[in-house]
Amino acid sequence: MKHILIVEDEIKIANLLRDYLTDSNYTVSCIERGDKVIPYVKQTPPALILLDIMLPEMDGMAVCQELRKFSKVPIIMLTAKVEEIDRLLGLELGADDYICKPFSPREVIARVKAVLRRTVSEAVEDNKLVVGEIELDKNTYQVNIAGQILKLTPSEFTFLRILLQSPNKVFSRQQLLEQARDYNFDGYERTIDSHIKNLRKKIMVILPDKEVISTIYGVGYKLKYPW
């Protein structure tokens, strides 16, 4: 499930959006203050942010500019005035879309889906798999986590690639093995556990408090996102 962050100080609007997004199978978090967004996103990068402009402590425009200094996370800005959209476009804040209040929740969901689709296809085009802080390049075989290079063996790379392609999907060892064979993995099912164990150890060095790969007892493994 994709994780959407709502930044909105009007509780009614935030709750309405949360309900609709949850019904559409998104995981939702809400923040009411602008100044809390940057630390939150650094800790838990969402798949998309719905960002209101009028916020206490730090307004949405400043938040957007700060986010763009370190993150390409899709941002949809919410504004109370139609006239403001032209001005916002002129400021080149780096937002992906703008929605004017009052909006219908259905419209918001449609825009969220459209923006996410666009971002996924862009990522596919440049051969990168990006989930949260993890970035895997299928061409160069490089993996970065939060900007740090992760040195992996070819087998570890293969398993991480399979897991990253389908966050939160549970894979049995047999399924992992079958998919890994497509990438020239020639080990056996019983070696999968040790590859995953080593992969975890390496990820833990950079993300010490996160459980990125979960064991599903009696079944296999999944990449848990958000972690």
Ligand code: CA
């Ligand atoms: Ca507001």
